[in-house]
Amino acid sequence: MLNKAFKYAFAISGVLGTLIGILSTWLTAQTLTVPPIQQTQGKKGTVLFFINEEYGLTNVHLDTAQALLEHHPSVTIHVASFPEATKRGIGNLARAMPIFALPWSAEDHLNIYHAAMQVLLRVDPAVVVLDTYMTPAIDATRQANYVHTIIESNSMIHAFYLAQPYWSMFWKYPMLGTGFTYPVPWRQIPENIYVTARLVYSFLFDPHAREKRKYLQEHGIANPASYNLHRPDVPWFTRTMFDAGVRPEVVPANVTGVGPIILGVAPAIEQDLELVEWLSKTRTVLVNLGTLFTHNEERATVMAEALEILLLEHTKVQVLWKLQKCTDFPDDFARSLKEYGDRIRITEWLAADPLALLETGHIVASANHGGSSCFHEAIAAGVPQIIIPFWTDLYDFARTAEDSDIGVFATKDTAPQWTVEGLSEAFLRVVHGKESSRMRKNTRRLSAIAKKNRGRYVTAREIAKLAGST
Incomplete structure (x- = not known):
């Protein structure tokens, strides 16, 4: 009985090891340094914010816009959004992860992309401020090659698992949604490896996401809804406060944890x-x-x-x-x-x-x-x-x-x-x-x-x- 169980365990570990090897090769390719790209800079002093409609995701952008108005009155601010700018489980999470990058239908994504492109060309900003969840606007900004920056509402480690050395996203850093302590306890490393592998696999091989990307590429978007948003020439700001959170071992030079980005409110x-x-x-x-x-x-x-x-x-x-x-x-x-x-x-x-x-x-x-x-x-x-x-x-x-x-x-x-x-x-x-x-x-x-x-x-x-x- 033990011998049979050992064989099953060995087979499972072999399959999982192979999967991790494939994923790790892909992850390594994703973290290779991309050479800086000469970007277009429009009207001096003009800032364009592209934000989603969910307030919990975009209040960091609104808070920053308010700070610009308070301390940098020479800046002209434009905000582009939608009219209403406002079960724990690994299976559910794995199914949802591709949706985070491509929440719209391919047709809607393309329509939002074109609308964002029209706004860009009309406003002609010196810098565009992007929301990581507003992928059509990211696609438009990068296709038009405008100077831009990203403000991330969540923790830094969530965006930079891939940058960590020694494949430590599998065994050291708790994967999103697990609630494990940092570093991951020994007894929970196998589960963290499984969750990480499954989530990355869902990103790579989700058939609906692949179909959407193919459609968007056929309609002129070079690299639609890229999973790796980081570029070395694009400043990135997060709310991360290292005294109250996980400190990644590797932090890209252009990424800054500024601590709480909070809207000033009346008493x-x-x-x-x-x-x-x-x-x-x-x-x-x-x-x-x-x-x-x-x-x-x-x-x-x-x-x-x-x-x-x-x-x-x-x-x-x-x-x-x-x-x-x-x-x-x-x-x-x-x-x-x-x-x-x-x-x-x-x-x-x-x-x-x-x-x-x-x-x-x-x-x-x-x-x-x-x-x-x-x-x-x-x-x-x-x-x-x-x-x-x-x-x-x-x-x-x-x-x-x-x-x-x-x-x-x-x-x-x-x-x-x-x-x-x-x-x-x-x-x-x-x-x-x-x-x-x-x-x-x-x-x-x-x-x-x-x-x-x-x-x-x-x-x-x-x-x-x-x-x-x-």
């Missing part, structure tokens, strides 16, 4: 005076799971029960919970919370910007979904986090928060499913006790570092230089 007291007065009563936990997340009745019930445990255990804590329902279910899930009176507020929307609320100093914990914006806003404000992830990169930010000792990865053993025990334990750990004190200290230290060189001003300064306005 909360100017946005919602009554809410700030309520916050000032006592220590507050903010539960805000992002703009896209909606609760079903089951999740709302689990969250309500976990918050009840928190309120029962800590009588000097109150809760502000932003709850958006996905369907019109009754409010029975919150019945037991009524006895806590004004110590808990449940609202469908926040009148004040979440960052402004964090900056009041009254929020002791930010319970969020682990989106890049929420993660970096909490760091900038010096607030520990309870991260409740439910897809891809959210698991990585949850793990980063825990590894950096600035928060807790809630429901770690059951994500994306919630349990009362998993949520309540996370709330209690962050709000009170030895861990809580340490997390507050660490987060405040990171906040002080971030405030010395604010990421949006650093990025805006470099873009202004590229535009020839300084």
Whole structure:
């Protein structure tokens, strides 16, 4: 029996080894240095932003545009976007990965490409600022050969796995969506190798993506939706803060981690005076799971029960919970919370910007979904986090928060499913006790570092230089 099992294991490892060899050869080819290309520079002092419609991905661009307006008034800014500029599982992730680069149909991609090309020729910018997810605009910018830069909303390592030496993307760096610690523990290396190989394989051999690329090439786009966006002559900025995240062993010379790129907002007291007065009563936990997340009745019930445990255990804590329902279910899930009176507020929307609320100093914990914006806003404000992830990169930010000792990865053993025990334990750990004190200290230290060189001003300064306005 053991001999048979050994043969199966040996066969599987052989196939996997062959696959890794093929993938590694391709990865090595992808990371070869591309010689700089002479780029076209249009009207001096003119900056064109191409952004997607999802605010969580593009707020770094809007934040940078605001910083340009504040500190570089000679720059003329144009923003091109759409009219509405606004299950954890390796199988699901593998199927989704090609979609990240080619989310549109081939025809729609081509139409957006032509629209972007028209904008480029009409505006004739000195520099184009690109969103990594807006692939048709990237294709147009590179086809027209304009000077450009990239602002990445997520972690640096996500974009530069391929640049790391010794094939370490397989065995050292946790692959996107795994939530593994860094470096990957020995026992989880085989799984990380499998996940990495499968994701890269899906990129290379997804038939729909290949068909789309073939169509786009036949219609005149030289290298459509390239998986390797990095070029040595194109400045690249990320929110990465090495004191709170994975530090890649190799960072290309033109790539800069500027830390949190955060939009300057009016003080909360100017946005919602009554809410700030309520916050000032006592220590507050903010539960805000992002703009896209909606609760079903089951999740709302689990969250309500976990918050009840928190309120029962800590009588000097109150809760502000932003709850958006996905369907019109009754409010029975919150019945037991009524006895806590004004110590808990449940609202469908926040009148004040979440960052402004964090900056009041009254929020002791930010319970969020682990989106890049929420993660970096909490760091900038010096607030520990309870991260409740439910897809891809959210698991990585949850793990980063825990590894950096600035928060807790809630429901770690059951994500994306919630349990009362998993949520309540996370709330209690962050709000009170030895861990809580340490997390507050660490987060405040990171906040002080971030405030010395604010990421949006650093990025805006470099873009202004590229535009020839300084």
